[in-house]
Amino acid sequence: MNKARIREVAKVLEKEEEIDSIVINYILKILSKTELRSLVNYLKIQASENKVYLKASIEDKEIIKEVERIFKGKEIIFEKDQALGGGIIVKYKDDVIDLSLSGYINQLTSTLKENI
Amino acid sequence: MKTDELIKEIENILSKAGTEPGLTNTGTASFVGDGIVKATGLSRAGFGEEVEFEDGTRGLVFNLDESYASIILLSDINKVKEGTEIKTTGKILSVKVSEDLIGRVIDPLENPLDGRDLKIKGDLYPFEKLAPSVTVRQPVDTPLKTGIKAIDSVIPIGRGQRELIIGDRNTGKTAIAIDAIINQKKKDLGLKQVICIYCAIGQKRANVARTIGKLQEEGAMDYTIVVSASASDSAALQFLAPFAATSIGEYFMDQGRDVLIVYDDLSKHAWAYRQISLVLKRPAGREAYPGDIFYLHSKLLERSARLSDENGGGSITSLPIIETQAGDVSAYIPTNVISITDGQIYLETDLFNAGIRPAINVGLSVSRVGGAAQTKGMKQVAGPLRLELAQFRELAAFAQFGTDLDEQTQRRIERGKRVTEVLKQPQYRPLDEVSEVIIIYSATSGIIDDLPIDKIRIFEEKIMDFISAKNKKLIEKISGGAKIDDKTLSELKKEIETFKKTII
Numbered sequence: 001m002n003k004a005r006i007r008e009v010a011k012v013l014e015k016e017e018e019i020d021s022i023v024i025n026y027i028l029k030i031l032s033k034t035e036l037r038s039l040v041n042y043l044k045i046q047a048s049e050n051k052v053y054l055k056a057s058i059e060d061k062e063i064i065k066e067v068e069r070i071f072k073g074k075e076i077i078f079e080k081d082q083a084l085g086g087g088i089i090v091k092y093k094d095d096v097i098d099l100s101l102s103g104y105i106n107q108l109t110s111t112l113k114e115n116i
Numbered sequence: 117m118k119t120d121e122l123i124k125e126i127e128n129i130l131s132k133a134g135t136e137p138g139l140t141n142t143g144t145a146s147f148v149g150d151g152i153v154k155a156t157g158l159s160r161a162g163f164g165e166e167v168e169f170e171d172g173t174r175g176l177v178f179n180l181d182e183s184y185a186s187i188i189l190l191s192d193i194n195k196v197k198e199g200t201e202i203k204t205t206g207k208i209l210s211v212k213v214s215e216d217l218i219g220r221v222i223d224p225l226e227n228p229l230d231g232r233d234l235k236i237k238g239d240l241y242p243f244e245k246l247a248p249s250v251t252v253r254q255p256v257d258t259p260l261k262t263g264i265k266a267i268d269s270v271i272p273i274g275r276g277q278r279e280l281i282i283g284d285r286n287t288g289k290t291a292i293a294i295d296a297i298i299n300q301k302k303k304d305l306g307l308k309q310v311i312c313i314y315c316a317i318g319q320k321r322a323n324v325a326r327t328i329g330k331l332q333e334e335g336a337m338d339y340t341i342v343v344s345a346s347a348s349d350s351a352a353l354q355f356l357a358p359f360a361a362t363s364i365g366e367y368f369m370d371q372g373r374d375v376l377i378v379y380d381d382l383s384k385h386a387w388a389y390r391q392i393s394l395v396l397k398r399p400a401g402r403e404a405y406p407g408d409i410f411y412l413h414s415k416l417l418e419r420s421a422r423l424s425d426e427n428g429g430g431s432i433t434s435l436p437i438i439e440t441q442a443g444d445v446s447a448y449i450p451t452n453v454i455s456i457t458d459g460q461i462y463l464e465t466d467l468f469n470a471g472i473r474p475a476i477n478v479g480l481s482v483s484r485v486g487g488a489a490q491t492k493g494m495k496q497v498a499g500p501l502r503l504e505l506a507q508f509r510e511l512a513a514f515a516q517f518g519t520d521l522d523e524q525t526q527r528r529i530e531r532g533k534r535v536t537e538v539l540k541q542p543q544y545r546p547l548d549e550v551s552e553v554i555i556i557y558s559a560t561s562g563i564i565d566d567l568p569i570d571k572i573r574i575f576e577e578k579i580m581d582f583i584s585a586k587n588k589k590l591i592e593k594i595s596g597g598a599k600i601d602d603k604t605l606s607e608l609k610k611e612i613e614t615f616k617k618t619i620i
Contacts, residue, residue, distance in 0.1 A: 003182070041156060041183045091142075094157040096203070098138040108133055115129050115237070 001035055010042035014050075045093075051075045053091040055100075057084045143185065145169070145200040150395040151189055151350050152178075155202050158185045164244060166209050170201040174225070176209055176352070179396050186396050188352040190225060211360050213367035214238030218311065221328060221342040224353050224360035229344060230328075241363040243356060247418035254424040256458075258307065259489045260376065260433050263299030263546020264292060266476045266539040269498035269556050270505075271461055274489025275310075275374050276422025276431040280453055282438045282445060283463030287475050289437045291543050292461065293378040294327060296435065298334045299546035300376065305491065305597050310433075311368045312340040313377045315361035318354050318384030321346045334544065347384075354388035362419050362432070369423065369430035377420070381437035382413060386449045403448050410452045417456050445480075459483040472540060478505050491549065491597030497557040501535065504560065508532020527565070535559045537572045550595045551580050554608065563612050571619050582615045583608075 001009075009027070013019055031039060052071045056063060059080060067090060068076050074092075081089075085101035098104075143157030153175060161167065167175045167187055173196050179186035189196065211226055214236050221230040228234040256274035273279045273296075281289045293314070300310040314331070316324045324344050331337050341364060345357035358379050365375040379385070386409060393406035401407045413436075422431040436457065438450050443465065445454065454460055459482045468475035487495050511529050514521060521529070538559040541547075547555070555576050558564050567575060584591055590611065593604050600608070 038183065044156065094141050094143060094159045096138075096140050096142050098140070103138055107138060108130065111133050112126060112129055115125075 001031060003038060006031075006035060006038050007042050010039055010046050014043055014046035048093045051077055051092075053077050053079065055079045055081045055084060055089040055091075057082045057086055057100075063088060140206075141204040143202045145196060145198055145202060146184065148196050148198055148200075151352060151392070152395050153187045153189060153196060153200075153202070154184045155187055156184050158202065158204060161185050161204050162208075164208050166205045166207050167202050168205055169196050170203075171195050175202070176356075178392070179398075188355075188392060188396075189350065190352055190356075209243045209356070210240040211243065211363045212236045212238050213241050213364050217341050217364060218339060219337050219341070221344060223349070224343060224345055224356040226360075229342075239367065241367055243359040243363055244415075245363065245366065245419065247415065248421045248423060248427075252423055252427045253421050254429075255488070256422050256431075256485045257488050258374075258422075258431075259305065259491060259494075260296075260310065260374075261299055261302075261304045261546075261549060262292070262296035263302070263304075263548070263552075264295055264474060265541055265547065265552050265556060266474055266478065267292070267461060268490075268549075268552055269494060269501050269539075270478050271459065271476070271481045271483040272486065272490040272494070273433065273435075273459075273483060274422075274485040275433050276420065277459070277483070277485050277489065278417050278420050278434040278436065278457040279483060280436050280438060280457040280460040281463070282440060282450060282454070282460050283475070284440050284443055284465045287463035287465055287468050288473060288543075289439070289463055290323075290327070290380055292463075292474055293380060293435050293437065294330060295544060295546045296376065297331065297340060297378065298336050298544060300339060301335055302546075302548050304548050305595075308374050309339060310374045310376050311365075312336065313361045313365050313375065314340060314342045315358050315377060315379050316342065316344040316346065317357045317379065317381060318345070318347050318388065319380065321348065330544065351388040351391040354384060355392055358382070358385055358416055362416060365432045366419065369421075369432050370428060372428035372430045374430060375432045377432060377434050379416075379434065379436040381439050382453060383437075383439045383449055386412070405448065409449070410456075413453055414456050417453075458485055472536065473543075474541060476539075478502065478539075479509065492599035493553050493594060493597050494549065494556075496599055497553050497560055500560045501556065504528075504531055504535050508535065530565055531559075531562060533569055534564055534567070534572060537569050538564075538576065549597060550591055553594055553600075554579060554583065554612070557605075557608065558612050561609065563609060564616060567616055567620065575616070575619055578619075579612065579615055582618075583611050587611055 052067065052074045054067050054076055059078065064076060064078060083102060087100035089100050090097045141158055141160040143155040145153045146156050147154035161177045163177060163180055165177045167177060169175065174190040175187035176190060177185050178188045216236050220228060220234060222228055256276040258275045260273045260275045261268055262273060281292055283289050297312045297314060300312055303309055324346060328342055331340055343357055343361040345353040361377055365377050368375045386405065389409065389412055390405050394400060394404065398406045417434055417436060420432040420434040423429060436453060438453050440450055462477045462480040463475045464477045467477060507528050511525055538555055564575065590607055594600060
């Protein structure tokens with residue numbers, strides 16, 4: 001099975017809430033180890049395309065609403081993390097936007113270490 | 117630093133620090149082994165970009181495939197495991213450069229190896245950089261004196277040249293390079309001080325320590341930087357070492373200074389690059405080297421240049437070293453580097469074993485810059501040298517058979533023996549221009565044709581003291597490097613003959 005087909009299979013599978021065991025057994029039978037690895041990678045990519053991870057020290061409904069507005073149609077998964085101190089971290093696919101207080105302090109600390 | 121100064125410095129840095137949100141691209145390690153990490157994600161990572169693992173380990177993106185990026189580890193590989201988070205830094209691998217590096221021993225990532233702290237405040241120079249273009253260069257016409265008679269007379273090196281030192285193991289390749297570094301202490305001919313960088317790639321640490329000890333003893337560490345990636349360091353560090361050394365050299369060149377870089381040796385550099393490429397599953401070519409092995413060395417050595425006066429007038433002279441196996445200069449890597457460089461100094465095991473040290477095969481060695489990098493005085497006295505030696509080599513075989521030879525042939529053989537003897541030189545005893553000119557003139561002019569060969573060593577050792585004591589003005593006339601007029605030549609001849617009589 002070529003990579004384009006595997007990508008299509010991943011897209012279809014990702015949409016399902018639950019995958020039938022017959023389908024899984026069939027896929028395991030027909031795909032080689034390398035192809036399976038590719039399928040898993042594409043499934044991960046597909047899953048990440050539809051989800052946005054939001055971390056904040058407090059659960060602020062307005063911030064969550066704003067993030068939902070920016071990432072229309074994506075599922076927002078919220079996680080509370082007091083270590084952030086303030087602000088938020090947004091993760092979408094591979095990109096991480098760090099607007100947290102702890103991130104800013106880390107940035108300043110490394111700048112100071114590099115220059116002094 | 118005083119407390120007030122430190123507070124002011126911190127305030128200054130903080131005021132300039134950006135407040136933009138940090139956008140990083142992340143990934144996850146899916147395979148770790150053999151010094152490389154394969155990572156999923158990292159969709160925005162660029163080739164040659166520096167990445168950071170969550171435990172602080174640094175890596176370099178070396179391959180970009182469809183679904184993963186291959187990263188070579190720059191630090192201890194044992195801490196990274198599958199599932200470790202990786203993030204891009206947005207930076208290409210660079211080295212911080214300043215005057216503080218002079219006299220220090222560092223690894224390619226600027227970690228000090230000499231037991232002292234190293235804090236550098238300076239510019240960042242990228243490891244990989246385009247070589248200076250044709251328009252910013254000027255021709256090589258200033259000598260870089262090695263202090264070795266055989267080289268300065270027959271295979272002269274100029275500032276901005278790349279001269280390969282090639283030979284089998286234990287033929288004295290590193291010795292030539294170290295003597296060249298030590299000789300820069302003299303600031304001969306009133307030329308600019310040369311900053312030296314000794315780049316040890318894949319060498320035994322004991323050997324590197326011995327070299328550093330010798331440089332310290334001779335006072336050469338006052339203008340030398342040592343960049344070392346030893347045999348026990350990872351292939352990634354051995355691969356990066358010459359690039360780090362070149363970037364440091366470019367800093368000084370951009371300031372208008374002259375730099376000498378010794379790459380010891382590029383054979384091991386090629387091995388390290390081959391190892392990395394094979395582990396990354398890049399297609400293997402001849403002798404299992406990757407297809408871009410030529411480009412690896414050509415892009416490195418092309419960064420050696422002599423810049424025009426409008427661009428500062430600085431230069432980088434390279435002395436790459438290549439180790440051959442059983443004298444085979446037609447092997448893959450040696451032929452590659454020979455075609456890149458502006459000449460080669462070929463060392464032979466047979467000559468070394470016969471006591472001719474430095475074991476330079478003058479016939480096979482060449483400097484493509486040639487006389488342009490010699491002073492007029494040296495060109496004048498060394499002119500007949502190559503021919504004398506070539507004729508001697510042809511006739512030497514006859515001498516072994518003990519056949520009756522005509523007078524002219526015998527004279528040629530005797531002259532050749534003395535020239536060969538004169539070109540021998542003890543290690544760590546580089547000579548200045550004047551000494552070289554006088555000694556070589558003694559041989560090529562025939563003045564010492566009747567001096568027993570076993571007296572030539574003493575002749576060389578004492579001639580300069582004799583002339584300095586008796587006729588200092590003569591030394592001054594020759595030291596400028598200008599062409600020696602007939603009057604000075606006859607004066608010199610007279611002094612040499614007078615001294616010769618005291619030895620015979």
